[in-house]
Amino acid sequence: KNEVEQSPQNLTAQEEEFITINCSYSVGISALHWLQQHPGGGIVSLFMLSSGKKKHGRLIATINIQEKHSSLHITASHPRDSAVYICAIGRSQGNLIFGKGTKLSVKP
């Protein structure tokens, strides 16, 4: 069983839709990371959180430590949001264990 499970694997949305990507994990963590991988391959850190909720522009990340669950929300989605979104858990020494990613495609 993977330590990090993401859903859905693929997601197609219309522009302006509200999007939710879910992440569940099964081990203790130091923090949870949401990353964005662009079509060109680069990986960018979106959020690092260990409790509660963080917001950056149209992106919101929440985490429930007791339930070992996190969500990434995108409000008013736009075609430029199309990318692979990866959930990763940070272990005590800092190395990350990654989910398989959610491929998001936002249609105009």
Add this chain to the structure above:
Amino acid sequence: GAGVSQSPRYKVTKRGQDVALRCDPISGHVSLYWYRQALGQGPEFLTYFNYEAQQDKSGLPNDRFSAERPEGSISTLTIQRTEQRDSAMYRCASSLSGARYEQYFGPGTRLTVT
């Protein structure tokens, strides 16, 4: 300032050859991580360093893989006697110090073993 850089960006090599992949972290970052990403998959952990000390190499697939960071800055991941299954994107990331700080990723080296 400059981000994490990796070289070469692309490497094609014949089976059996040795390759060395370089990572130049953000200046002042203590922690450096190596990951490998197969096509269509999320990255997987290989090894990491704090300063020049290799703290964990449990993710290295076998003894053909080794890594070093002799002066606590630039790191080299070496794969000896490459095999086709080694083909992947090799990514490096650095952070200020350990688990409390976010990681900054390099652009990766796409390795193809023919």
